[in-house]
Amino acid sequence: MAAAIETKKLTKTYRSRQLGKINVVNELDLHVEEGEIFGFLGPNGAGKTTTIKMLLGIIYPTHGEGYVLGREIGDMDVHRVISYLPERPYYYEHMTGFELLKFYDSLFGNHDPDKCQRLLERVNLAGDASKTINQYSKGMQQRVGLAQSLLNDPKLLFLDEPTGGLDPIAHREIRDLILSFRDEGRTVFISSHELSEVELICDRVAIIHKGEIARQGRLTELLKGGRIEITLQGIDEGLARKLATGGTLHNLSDGYMLDMPEEEDVNAVVDTVRSAKGSIVSMVPRKKRLEDLFVETVRAATPGAAPKLAAEGGV
């Protein structure tokens, strides 16, 4: 499949009097395929927005290469087929939703009021088209933002925190819209902190930390390796320890809890417990979540981070 976004050692360096040279984005190699929803994740200050701005040609890379839809970043022709929804954008408040779309449409040299109306209908704002933007709620502003990002029928959409600060209903509406973009064959590049949302809609993700890609791949692959928690009763400690060789054993008041990787032979554990006249109280599979992967990745990339978190009472 062709690459919608491809970067090779893309780097952005800022100079500061106090800190000297800082690589906000450092030799970033990113690969996003056409037609997929790609999640771009990272803690605050990891370099997500800087990367997006470089891909959009709003800021210039210090070195490295970047290609968007096969063209070098900054190529004005690409701007006809991409769109961007920034994090918490401000729109001209004096305009109505309809006027706002007409304004953005005119930036493409178009004048198509019918299209503006259709897009407002698509984002469920047709009834509020004549309200000014300052009368819109956060969710409505985000939806009108999505509508403006569809004006040019883009092949690639950059969405920066598209569901940030929205209520659950607005969350769901935006999520459904994003999923419909993929159904239409568009590529969606999402930068987000809402890991549960990303997990629900993204095909592939990249985790960026301190300007570098810490992990990148298909979600199904990255989230392999869940665990199973088995609660056991009526067996002695020696047997419990023997069973725990592939996992971790926790003492409970009336038994043991065995925490083991899902790829371990669970049937063998069950058979052994039964033959020892013990009983299995519960067996709970724990799927690996994106949040686990994210925390694990960021900690692994931050030497000394885990003990510090533990000392502060964190997970």
Next chain:
Amino acid sequence: MNAIWAIASSTVGEAIRRKVLLVILLIALLLLSIIPALGVLSARSEMSAMISTIFFVIRFTSALIAIILTIYMIPNEIERRTIYTILCKPVQRWQFLLGKYFGAVLALALMMGIMTALSLVMFWFLKHPDASKMAEVAKQPILYLVEMSLLAAIAIFFSTFVAPLVNFFISTGLWLVGTVLNPLYDSFATNPQTAPIMKTMAKLITSILPNFANYDVKNPILHPGVVIQNEASYYLKTVGYGFMYIAILLILGIVVFDRREV
């Protein structure tokens, strides 16, 4: 051209809704409407006192509007991230800057037009002047508009790389210095005690700085003794000087803004 026009018209829409600008305009209109009552306080003829006060109010408030309108234009767009939704479309930075500038000039023209219209109506009703006097009074605000367009170009140039507050002082300072450049230069040039090096320096500085003094024409009603030999040529030169200066400032602004990290 479409993009420049779209940005310019949205800028006008935003400018005419900015409360601070509307308050300044309202105060100006209030001042203009009470000018006839001030005539009795002046030792000069009532008509010349009225005209000079009208010109002063229009010029001063227009300068204030021009500066306040333009110093926030680019920084606000960056701070509110609106610029990203525009620059990710097929809009070049130079188009964005020109759109903002032309929008500011249109908004200025609108506000100055309202002030001028009120002044002319009042002048007509109170003094019943003949057509030539009306034309004399009507000409001055046109030059003021060129002057304010130049001031807006200065402010928008600096707004591409300095903070609004700093820009306010720079733009205001340049305008104030620019309004006294001619008398300043004359005092240096005609004083026999001035050292030649000082004269050269004065000439250099007055050539580089924008000369706003040229736009305050010695109106024949106010200064009957001052005669402009070739009025058409003077007006053309003054307007041409303004346009040339504006073009240079906009080109410099585009160069700076093009490389700026937003």
